[in-house]
Amino acid sequence: LVGPQEFKLLAQQFNGMSSKLKESFDHLHHSESARRELIANVSHDLRTPLASIQSFVEALEDDVIKDEETFQRYLNTIRLETKRLGGLIQDLFELSSLEANGEIFEPVPSHADELLISTLESFSFQLAEKKLQVEIELPDKLPAALMMPAQMKRVLSNLLQNAIQYSPVEGKIVLAAALEGQFLRISVTDEGQGIEAAETSRIFERFYRVDKSRSKNNGGAGLGLAIAQSIVELHGGEIGVYSTKGAGSCFWFTLPIYNSR
Ligand code: ADP
Numbered sequence: 001l002v003g004p005q006e007f008k009l010l011a012q013q014f015n016g017m018s019s020k021l022k023e024s025f026d027h028l029h030h031s032e033s034a035r036r037e038l039i040a041n042v043s044h045d046l047r048t049p050l051a052s053i054q055s056f057v058e059a060l061e062d063d064v065i066k067d068e069e070t071f072q073r074y075l076n077t078i079r080l081e082t083k084r085l086g087g088l089i090q091d092l093f094e095l096s097s098l099e100a101n102g103e104i105f106e107p108v109p110s111h112a113d114e115l116l117i118s119t120l121e122s123f124s125f126q127l128a129e130k131k132l133q134v135e136i137e138l139p140d141k142l143p144a145a146l147m148m149p150a151q152m153k154r155v156l157s158n159l160l161q162n163a164i165q166y167s168p169v170e171g172k173i174v175l176a177a178a179l180e181g182q183f184l185r186i187s188v189t190d191e192g193q194g195i196e197a198a199e200t201s202r203i204f205e206r207f208y209r210v211d212k213s214r215s216k217n218n219g220g221a222g223l224g225l226a227i228a229q230s231i232v233e234l235h236g237g238e239i240g241v242y243s244t245k246g247a248g249s250c251f252w253f254t255l256p257i258y259n260s261r
Pocket residue numbers: 158162163166190192193194195203204208209210211219220221222223224225226249
C-alpha cells in the first residue's frame with residue numbers, strides 16, 4: 001500500500017509523464033500537419049505547370065494555330081513551363097537529400113572572394129538587364145572558410161537571385177564578406193521592397209512566400225531560402241535577415257573559418 005507522501009510523489013511523476021506525452025503528441029500532430037501542407041504545396045506547384053503544358057500541347061495538336069508567331073509563342077511557353085518544372089523537381093530533390101542527411105559533407109578551405117566573384121559572374125546578364133549597381137565589400141586577408149564550394153554558391157545564388165528580383169530598376173546591391181570571431185560572415189543587401197517584421201521568421205520555411213499568389217511571372221516556389229538554410233546549417237553556420245518594409249533587406253550567413261593549426 002502507498003502512503004499519502006508516496007502517493008503525492010507518484011502523482012507528481014505521473015503528471016510529469018503525461019505532460020511529456022502531451023508534448024510529444026503535439027509535436028507529432030504539428031509535424032503531421034506540416035507534412036500534409038508540404039504535400040499539398042508540392043502537388044499544387046507540380047500540377048500548375050503541368051496543366052499549362054498540357055493545354056498548350058493540345059492547342060498545338062488541334063492545329064487551330066495558323067500563324068507562325070502564335071505557334072512560336074506557345075512553344076516558348078511549353079519550354080518555360082518545362083524548365084520551371086525541372087527546376088522545382090531539382091529543388092525538392094536537393095532539399096530532401098539535405099534533410100535526410102543524404103549529402104556527404106566534405107568541406108574544403110575556400111576563400112570568400114572566389115565565391116563572391118564566381119557567383120556574381122553567373123548573374124551578370126540579369127544584373128545588367130535591370131541596370132543594377134553592385135558593390136563588393138571584401139577586406140584584405142580574410143581567412144579561408146570551410147565549405148563545399150558548389151553548395152555555398154547555391155546559397156549565395158539564391159540570396160542574390162532574390163535581391164535582384166526584389167530590387168527596383170537601377171537599385172544597388174551590396175555583397176560583403178567580413179570576419180566575425182571564428183566565423184566568416186557573408187551578406188547580400190538590397191534596396192528592394194523589404195519584408196514585414198512578422199514575416200521574417202517565416203520566409204525560411206519551405207514553400208513560404210510573402211506574396212501568396214504564385215503568379216507565373218515571379219518564378220519561385222518558396223524553396224530558395226529553405227535550401228539556403230539547410231546548406232548553411234549543414235556547414236555549422238547560421239542564416240538570417242534584417243529588413244525594413246519599403247527600404248530593403250540584408251540577408252546574411254556565417255561559416256566557420258579554417259584553422260590550419
Ligand atoms: P522564392 O523566391 O522562390 O519565392 P524564397 O524561399 O527564396 O522563395 O523566398 C521566400 C520569400 O521571401 C519570397 O517569396 C519573398 O516573399 C521573400 N523574400 C526573399 N528574399 C527577399 C528580398 N531580398 N526582398 C524581399 N522579399 C524577399
